[in-house]
Amino acid sequence: MTDIVLNIDGKEVTAAAGATVLDAARQAGIHIPTLCHFEKLEAYGGCRLCMVESESRGKTSYVVSCLYPVENGLVVRTRSAKVDKIRRLIIEELMAHAPEAPELVALAREYGADKDRFEKEPIYCILCGLCERYCAEVKQKNAIGFVGNGPEREISFVPEIAAKECNDCKECFPLCPTSYLQAAFVLVESLTFAPAAAEPVAAQG
Amino acid sequence: MPKLESVAALESLRSDILARRDATRPCIAVCAGAACDGLDSITVATAFKSEIAKQGLEGKVDLRVTGCHGYCEKGPNVVVGPKDVCYFEVTPEDVPGIVSATLKGEVFEERVYKDPQTGAKAVHMDEVPFYKHQTRLLIGDNPKIDPMKIEDYIAIDGYAALAKALSTMTPDEVLNEVKKANLRGRGGGGFPAGSKWETTKNAPEKTKYVIVNGHEGESAAFMDRAMLTGNPHKVIEGLIIGAYAIGAQQGFIYTRHDAPRLVEHLKAAMAQAEEYGFMGENILGSGFSCNVELHFDVGIFVSGESSGLMRSIEGNAPEPRPKYIRTSVSGIWDKPSNLNNVETWANVPQIITRGADWFTSIGSERSKGTKLVSLSGNVVNSGIVEVPMGTPLRTLIFDIGGGVRDGKSLKAIHFGGAMGGSIPADQIDAKLDFDEMSKLGAPIGAGGLLVMDEDTDMVEVARYLLDFLVKESCGKCVPCREGMYQMLKILTNITEGKGKTSDLDRLGDLMEVTSAASLCALGKTASDPLKSMMRYFKDEYETRIATGGGAGSQAI
Ligand SMILES: Cc1cc2nc3c(=O)[nH]c(=O)nc-3n(C[C@H](O)[C@H](O)[C@H](O)COP(=O)(O)O)c2cc1C
Ligand code: SF4
Numbered sequence A: 001m002t003d004i005v006l007n008i009d010g011k012e013v014t015a016a017a018g019a020t021v022l023d024a025a026r027q028a029g030i031h032i033p034t035l036c037h038f039e040k041l042e043a044y045g046g047c048r049l050c051m052v053e054s055e056s057r058g059k060t061s062y063v064v065s066c067l068y069p070v071e072n073g074l075v076v077r078t079r080s081a082k083v084d085k086i087r088r089l090i091i092e093e094l095m096a097h098a099p100e101a102p103e104l105v106a107l108a109r110e111y112g113a114d115k116d117r118f119e120k121e122p123i124y125c126i127l128c129g130l131c132e133r134y135c136a137e138v139k140q141k142n143a144i145g146f147v148g149n150g151p152e153r154e155i156s157f158v159p160e161i162a163a164k165e166c167n168d169c170k171e172c173f174p175l176c177p178t179s180y181l182q183a184a185f186v187l188v189e190s191l192t193f194a195p196a197a198a199e200p201v202a203a204q205g
Numbered sequence B: 001m002p003k004l005e006s007v008a009a010l011e012s013l014r015s016d017i018l019a020r021r022d023a024t025r026p027c028i029a030v031c032a033g034a035a036c037d038g039l040d041s042i043t044v045a046t047a048f049k050s051e052i053a054k055q056g057l058e059g060k061v062d063l064r065v066t067g068c069h070g071y072c073e074k075g076p077n078v079v080v081g082p083k084d085v086c087y088f089e090v091t092p093e094d095v096p097g098i099v100s101a102t103l104k105g106e107v108f109e110e111r112v113y114k115d116p117q118t119g120a121k122a123v124h125m126d127e128v129p130f131y132k133h134q135t136r137l138l139i140g141d142n143p144k145i146d147p148m149k150i151e152d153y154i155a156i157d158g159y160a161a162l163a164k165a166l167s168t169m170t171p172d173e174v175l176n177e178v179k180k181a182n183l184r185g186r187g188g189g190g191f192p193a194g195s196k197w198e199t200t201k202n203a204p205e206k207t208k209y210v211i212v213n214g215h216e217g218e219s220a221a222f223m224d225r226a227m228l229t230g231n232p233h234k235v236i237e238g239l240i241i242g243a244y245a246i247g248a249q250q251g252f253i254y255t256r257h258d259a260p261r262l263v264e265h266l267k268a269a270m271a272q273a274e275e276y277g278f279m280g281e282n283i284l285g286s287g288f289s290c291n292v293e294l295h296f297d298v299g300i301f302v303s304g305e306s307s308g309l310m311r312s313i314e315g316n317a318p319e320p321r322p323k324y325i326r327t328s329v330s331g332i333w334d335k336p337s338n339l340n341n342v343e344t345w346a347n348v349p350q351i352i353t354r355g356a357d358w359f360t361s362i363g364s365e366r367s368k369g370t371k372l373v374s375l376s377g378n379v380v381n382s383g384i385v386e387v388p389m390g391t392p393l394r395t396l397i398f399d400i401g402g403g404v405r406d407g408k409s410l411k412a413i414h415f416g417g418a419m420g421g422s423i424p425a426d427q428i429d430a431k432l433d434f435d436e437m438s439k440l441g442a443p444i445g446a447g448g449l450l451v452m453d454e455d456t457d458m459v460e461v462a463r464y465l466l467d468f469l470v471k472e473s474c475g476k477c478v479p480c481r482e483g484m485y486q487m488l489k490i491l492t493n494i495t496e497g498k499g500k501t502s503d504l505d506r507l508g509d510l511m512e513v514t515s516a517a518s519l520c521a522l523g524k525t526a527s528d529p530l531k532s533m534m535r536y537f538k539d540e541y542e543t544r545i546a547t548g549g550g551a552g553s554q555a556i
């Protein structure tokens, strides 16, 4: 496949066709912040922190670099007033839930985010989906899933699977950008309430 | 009924049906659309049935139970053909009177339309103010059809467009006609249907799909349901014509699981269309085949969004897909998939029958044809309305809608539900046009129009719409999930008299980032109502924050 040439932050960058802007930037040593991205997993596009400004055929738009495919002649700016504003607000929104998460604290410093801009409702999980996708895509166990829509969304272990699989694995814990205690807590909770392995599992309504 | 093997067989069936019917015989059409059904119009229909039996009138007077007539405000609706005498708010007690009057060629005066001010009566459909300013190309067939009977549809030239396309036009000719007609999508975006069809047609994959979006999640929008329930064959016919043009072998109809009558009618219509040979293998002996499957939504708004809908048809949760690649190229199971709204598909047969030149003679410069609008809120006549694109809002709200309820004055007009916007009363002469309404900040969306009177609290309107939408976000991406949640909290505080001066600044940032950074169109447009508020009603917000409450009255 022919290589693609694009411009990131004024630098000419070459990337394979089909690569994303994030891949291309990382290869060229240009940093773009991410929270829901992990090389071993399919790109997700949930946290939106990796947004960049892109210019193609005279049109400026804001795209998530973890998903946006490289194209010839594309001009990318990884920082701009608007990009920074988007990132700052996203960090502020997440800090309402996980004010002490080290990754967020560091990002807040870099982007001048005010951790107190929105009323605190600590739930620790920022729903990046890393654990859920790791379990599904890499381990293929589907022991974790999302339940609920909108702000009600939360991660949840499937007790019947978790009771069998999680104890010896726990590979998802270090992926958690906030604190894996939360994941562990949810796990313990699910196991406590899980039916004993020998008993038949009641059908879920 | 044996399958129709040719266009000639269809035409001969049509002649048979018409020969068996007497066009001069009175036909009583009782509306069983959602609103009339809710008013128990079925008891009215039953009363007509027994009255006809009692008087031994079978064969002299026909009875038909139909989909929505449109004038929902005045249901149960009854229309007596062939002269289309309209009766409103009909009760079972009125039935003997209507039947006797009909037999004598007279009118049952008690239930005809009376002008609320002058008392002047209007008897026929084309004299009733609600109807006479409309151009009912799509919804107008509803009173003429029992949706459970394919013969009723065939009797009014049903499937003639499909026959014409298959027997006299190439797929490219069909596509070009739709492109020339400049048919724009009725589901919200106004995207040209022809170019979307072309993209799917030209995509390299051989397997292609066509899909009807009948999810209709927009609040205060009921016209897709009225079309699909009242005239399912028109949508099926449009879909098969589209499949032929695009080269798709498989169609899907995706619709609401929670509308029993819709489901019943659609299932029956699909079975009949298959039995008669309008869908399935070798349609009308043309060699073209297209199967259609029915799928139901999972009761969440975002399942109406194109990529969410396609995930749902695949059997997954309807989470929008973050691909920078269009579903028309890579949709269901990564195959090219052309999705159009119910009303978009319903327009296709008439474009083929009457031609693109006829179609483009209706409407405004860049928005062609008619548009179905659900009229509701503080308006005298709520219902489903169909007018040419470009019709001034004044005609919709005052001439058709009868103006604002209870003699109050108009404050604002809201279009497009929770992803739309509100404009002030002084924009009443704006035209119902995709581009003009978008520029004003109240995009037509699917066509839900809410009339808001002088007592409406514009902070509460935005709060109410966000409260609806926040629960409908799938929660996948941060700016939508968190952004809406924070906006809702701020608006709630303002309505409770706890607003702060910094709130408008925070709202400004939240609106900007939510629309710029969200993954799908739900998040991208979630702050549109609030944006329109900041454009036209900002002073109301400032006053509310400054005076700390003084909560107004109702939302909508
Ligand atoms: C959150 C969301 C909900 C939607 N719901 C519907 C719907 O209920 N019906 C519909 O036709 N289009 C809906 N759409 C628009 C569809 O994504 C799509 O654009 C449309 O069905 C295409 O048909 P058209 O081009 O004929 O308008 C929705 C879009 C979004 C973002
Ligand atoms: S914008 Fe909202 S509905 Fe769309 S993917 Fe993001 S969270 Fe889900």
Ligand code: FES
Pocket: A033, A034, A035, A036, A037, A044, A045, A046, A047, A048, A049, A050, A051, A064, A065, A066, A067
């Ligand atoms: S890393 Fe791209 S959206 Fe999270």
